[in-house]
Amino acid sequence: MTLSGPLTFLLQLPLASAAGAADAFLERLPLVARDWVTSWLPEPWRWLVNSLLSIAVILSVFGLLFAYVTLAERKILGRIQNRPGPNRTPIPFTKLRFFGLAQPFADGVKSLTKEDVVPRGADHLLHFLAPVVLLAFSILTFAVIPYGRHLVPVELNAGVLYFFAAGAATELAVFMAGWASRNKYSLLAAMRALAQLISYELPLLLAWVPVVLVAGSLSTTEIVAAQAGWQFNVIPHWHVFTPWGAAGFAIFMIAALAESNRSPFDLPEAESELIAGHLTEYSGFKYALFFMAEYFGMIALSGMAITLFLGGWHAPSPYVEFIPSYVWFMGKLSALLLGFIWIRATFPRLRMDQLTRFAWKFLVPLALINLGNAAFWSLSFHWSGPFQILRWLISVLVVVGPFVLLGRKLSAGVAPRVYRYAV
């Protein structure tokens, strides 16, 4: 690779067309790097090393992301609560603090060196397997997300299905953890967690069905490709910018919050009330593994939300297409993770009955209606002129109407709390 590549690229920066963007140097940088690494190998072995390389890159990138998301979470929570957050951990053997950027590593070392306590009556094998299974399946889900124009680890025909099939196995791990602990509170908490996971699995699945319906494919790459293009060069054709897409995105994100046990749906492991629920009997590195798997799940679900609704790696406007696609992906991912943290900092935890009622009486009906809405949308794609406005109007009405009505039903009888005996 000579210097002229990047130079000419730099010259044509602002006017990079779609085809140009696909071949831009920065865009191809990861591929170039990979080919450079594998070039010394004999041809028959390259595919294996290529696969291993992608696995290694995914693990290291998302491992680091996990580490820093935990740090960011603590710092942002701190800022929201008017505290500075962790800022003291220095770089080892120095006094350089750098805002506590070494904190995740300190945490890692701490959890590695902690004593691993296993209850006497516990089922040792399952107790050990639970975090491993959870982590394994949450890493598996990373395989089908398109991280960039050329960065799809595995292109599956039924990629979305694969993603959620792998995600479904997390329930198993939760059950194993709760059961193997030989602690009735762990078991009860696992049951609650399972009830929550199963309840929210439904809206989660129903929320992406409209996308598949409109995009006409279960393949993640094709879903991303279906969202290419812009209106007036500023409004991207992302699914989130349609009425059903916006509703689907909201439902998906709410269900994702619940699926990844995040606040305000974090009562499976509500630390302040249930001593971490089904993780009660876990400590040390196993606990850290659970923690890691949950963050991986959160990151993977956000990545899937980006793929399904936020246009995947597409840039929001052709003027900024010169920024490589994987940067856009990571940017959107960070924004969503920030949203997760923000929501955690804001909302109080739901009660168990509120949680299940919210899923079954609110999200599931809305998701079903949204499915019909998407069907209407894809059937009315040829409407034009005044009918285009009518189409939007109907679609928005189908979103807003049920939302308002069901919302009224849901919040009936719930009013701001009145402290009757307080003056």
Added chain:
Amino acid sequence: MSLDPLPLCLLFSSALFCLGLIGALARSNTILVLLGIELMLNAANLNFIAFWRYGPVTSPATGVMFVIFSIAVAAAEAAVGLALIIAVYRHQKNIRLQEANRLKG
């Protein structure tokens, strides 16, 4: 013995079928009996896929279609079966299959 994939697949599926059968016959716990039956169903699905993959060309994806429907039916069967087990348990306080025989002639 040939090493063609089709007979191998069929042998595999019949072995799984017999395992399910043995399990269903030998165990007295109704849940395990049900799981044995699930295994037998799965063995049948294996056959569909094997014939779809290696059998004579029929209309595309018929085998896959069969399996999809079969999985759906199996899911329904499992749900109803386990609900029945719970109902039986509530009735006789255990789930041994050989004790659930009060309706005999």
Added chain:
Amino acid sequence: MSLSAQYLWVIPALPLVAAAIGALTPRSGRSLVAGAAIVALALSFFISCAALSTALANPAAHLTHNFTWFELGNDTVRLGWLLDPLTAFMCTMVTFVGTLIFIFSLGYMHEDENFKQFFCFLSLFAAAMLGLLVANSLLLLFICWELVGLASYLLIGFWFHKPSAAAAAKKAFITTRIGDLGFLLGLLWLYDSAGSLLLYDNGNGVLEATALGALGSAATVCGLSVASAIGLLLFCGAVGKSGQFPLHVWLPDAMEGPTPVSALIHAATMVAAGVFLMARVYPLLTPDALQVIAIIGAITALLGATIAVAQYDLKRILAFSTVSQLGYMMLAIGVGAPSAAIFHLLTHAFFKALLFLGAGSVIHAAHHEQDIRQLGGLSVKMKLTFATFAIGTMALVGVPLFFSGFWSKEAILHAAHATAGSHFPFYAALVGVVLTAFYNTRLIAETFFGHGRSHAAEHAHENSAVMTTPLVILAFFAIALGFLGTPVYPWLQARLSGETAVHGHSLLDGVGLLVLSSGLVALGIGAGFALYGRTLRLRTKATAPDPLAIAAPRTHAFLGDRLKFDELYAATFGVVNTFLATASDWFDRSVWGGIVHFLALLGEFSGTVNREADEQGLNAGFDATSEKLRASGQAYSRAQTGDAHGYLRFLAVGFVVLALVAILGGGA
């Protein structure tokens, strides 16, 4: 912006959706329902505008979209949508006036507890009316026609707790139904003779040459040609719906409904449906039929204006004026000027809606006082309402040159004058002009000038903007619309008759008639002023007698009782009907009842015989058989060990044995 006829269904569908929303929303969803109704109708208005521009681009064309509804044996029943200038103008008018009246209703019905239902019914009405307008099939038109009748029934009886309102609703429904019976008969006959009910169908529709030719060559019945008979039967429907003599009696009573309803249904749109129908099937009408229509119209015009002279209820006066104006429209159709009729229909829709909304504004302000004897002196207190009401009145009277009513009435008078048939309609129309001017002067004088003659009138005040804004908009159109069809540049008439070129002629061509009618208007106003305007100062009490009653008490009383039409009907049709009902009741009870009783006895006897035979003869054999069956069943049930494992094992072993037999026996 253009619109294909294929999508014409959207225009009625939108209010229908709003009606559905209204029906499905709980009572608390007031704003949602009202908002949906108004937004839906406004959207319909925009789409109607698109339809209008499409239709005007090629006014001679009848754009249709037909489809098969269902098939019955060899017959297919087909429905369709039709887009031509007539439909487009009417749709635009209905949606526009309707939207304004919906908005007005927001204010007028604000305190009503059934606010939600009101908007639901209004939307239903609008949907039915628009469906009627876009229909390309007389069958579909008839369906919507009946739906309009239903909505009208619901809305007249909206305050059903008032016995008078309930009775008025019933009366309106039944009276129009009498006309609809004729309509239905006409439809059936037409279907029988033309083989289709589609209006335009690529040359096969009933309004097109083939069918018309077939009808014209059909045999005569009782001295009437088939075409005339069908036309008159269809006219029966229009008589009922448009309140023509002799079925006009329901329309004044319909004023029991809320005022916006009166404005929308009984002035602007629904009653115009009859005129619309006649204009729509105009090609079908023979000269004989037209002659009848013209005479009926003339009688109605005269009758309505005459009765209106002696009424006291504000809305009732307006109702009779509506009857009278509808008579003018029918008259115009009868003398062969359907475009003049539609022109008058459009202008009338605007100024009559304006008048009714103005009346509504007065009534709302005066705490639901409708008696003009109780009002008075409102011109000072309600300036905006007065101004717009006066504009509406002048349009109705036909004050020369500046008001829409003048030009449309002028067109009708010209047509009536030029007709080859009888000149009775023309003279009736001229008398009607005088009377119209007279009673309108009386109305204005009594309501707005002089002293407030009751507590309510003295304490009236102007209404909120939501009610007055529609008035202003309508007043603008009550003036402006007339200039679409002046003799100098009769754009509207040309478009309606399918011409792209406009052939105007100078005003001086018919200046005699122009001057005559202006003079008649002046005469009417002068007489009204002489009789009422001058005596206003003297009358400060509501009990003061009407000047006309002083001048001619018996005539006045007779007019006040609406020429005793209701009594006449009660004494004739009512008595006959009662007798028939009593007779059939007796017939039902004794004759048919006796036969039924006898049959029942017969059945009971045979049942007893049957039972005895069954128990004694057949059952013995069956008992023995079932005993055997039970025994064998018990024997088989022993195999039912209840051991599920056993069954399964039995199955497996059976399979092995069978497979072995198959393998060994088959010789694999």
Added chain:
Amino acid sequence: MLGTGLLQGLGVTAKNFVGSFHDPARLTTIEYPEVKTKLPEAYRNFPFLVTENATDPMGTLRCVACQICEKECPPQCIYIEKSKDKKPDATGKPQLFPAVFAIDTSVCMSCQICVEVCPFEAIKMDQVYEIATTDRFSALLLNREQLAKSNAYYHEIHPTEAAEVDARLAAERKAAEEKAAAAAAAKAAAAAAKASPVAKPPLTA
């Protein structure tokens, strides 16, 4: 409508987040070892002994070993041994002084009774809080030398209170001096009256 409250809540947290960057007044955290809070004046934890002079702490202790505090101390954490000899105190009067004065801070409950009962303003409450040690027994038993702190330090930590105490002490001293002077004058007058020719030198200068 459902959700408006949620959005308001998000708004509140976002405001806090942004505010914590540009509005230092929001951040209430003190980064402790580097930065310390200013203690309120009335803050107190363990007693110390006041000395008049920092250069000679043991020589200028106000304490006269009267043992009132030792008796009054509810947990009995004060141990005092009187000196055998006397030395002049602030007013110049010869007084006993504590040969041993020890406070067991692991027992002390910071009740301030010792301070209240001390007639000599000799024991006051301190404001130290970084006194954790690795030795549970001997390092927590503070002896006379560890307890003695100068009056200047007292002024530093409790300025108003110290000023009052000083004023009171000065007044007492002045009263004592005046009394002494008056006594001296009276004695001198008496002496003069008794033996007018011979003038004796006064006892105190």
Added chain:
Amino acid sequence: MTAALVLIAVFTLATAAVALSLRNLIHSALLLIASWFGIAAFYLWAGAEFVAFAQVLVYVGAVSMVVLFAVLLTRRSRADTVIAPDSVARAISAVITGIAVFGVLGAAILNTSFARLSPAGVPPLPSGTGVSPVISAPTATVRDIGMQLMSTHAAALLIIGILLTVALLGAVVLAAQDGPESKQESP
């Protein structure tokens, strides 16, 4: 290629066999789930991607949960842990029956010539490329499956939908407790 099949088969059969012989119900259920994973792997091996993921989603995601809930909802009594005298005999007879069935089936399979069934011109299988399906093998993309579901098999799909709904309702009705305290949700 064949090696992969054998590996999958051995894994599936082994987990299934162990699962059915264990006394700990939870362990058997979890092992059975592993066995179901093996079956999903077989589908992947055969190129039926969609079915494989559906298998995982349905069996691992749903059926396993139902099984585990059922296990937990039916606590075993003391009597169950004792090996009943008749169970040994039943086990032996079961094994004999199973082996007999397997023998018959196996004999039938081995004695059948499948060569004439196989489509002509199947190229030799490339080896060592993991689980990628053969190029000329029948493919069933998701789109194909969707099209077929909505056209040829639309009626079956509807019936399956009704069946699932009825099964769900039936399961709830069966498992729900009678009486006023029937708050327990069916999983």
